[in-house]
Structure formats: C-alpha cells, structure tokens
Amino acid sequence: MHKIEIRRQAQRALDKLPKSDFQAVVEAIRDLAQTPRPKGVEKVKTTGLWRIRQGDYRVIYAIDDNEHVITIVRVGHRREVHRALE
Numbered sequence: 001m002h003k004i005e006i007r008r009q010a011q012r013a014l015d016k017l018p019k020s021d022f023q024a025v026v027e028a029i030r031d032l033a034q035t036p037r038p039k040g041v042e043k044v045k046t047t048g049l050w051r052i053r054q055g056d057y058r059v060i061y062a063i064d065d066n067e068h069v070i071t072i073v074r075v076g077h078r079r080e081v082h083r084a085l086e
Helices: 008-015 019-034
Strands: 003-006 050-054 057-064 069-077
Touching (some): 003 008, 008 019, 019 050, 019 057, 019 069
Antiparallel strands (some): 050 057, 057 069
16 A cells, blocks of 8 residues: 655645545545556656546656655646646
C-alpha cells in the first residue's frame, strides 16, 4: 500500500472542483494507494509522471516505489492540465 501526498497546488485545484466531480476524483486518488498503475494509466511523455483520467478531469502524479509514496502533482480539467506541464 502506498501513501498519498498532495501538493498544495493540486489541493487547491481539487477544492475548486464541482461537488459531483470532486467525489469521483478523490475516490480515484484513494484507489491509487492500492493500485498505483491502474488500467488506463498513461505515462506523461516528457516528465516521467503518470496520468489517470476521471471523467473530464486528469490527475497527474509521481510514483516512488522505493518509499511507497504517490505524490499528486496536478489536478485539472483535461483541456488545461497538460499545458501547465510543458
């Protein structure tokens, strides 16, 4: 089981989500503790980070298998989340 850490910027974005989407995204993040690389996960090409989809939202995160820590780097709408990583 992995520990979940959420960066401040990701937490702020998470807090701004509509209530219905917030619940689904939080549940997807919780599931990462059990399965850090779930079905449908993709590696973000240039950064070495991972991405999962939850509806119209994306969760970008890093996995440290040695320390068993998942760090949520960014949460955002699919149109915006990748622009900030480039």
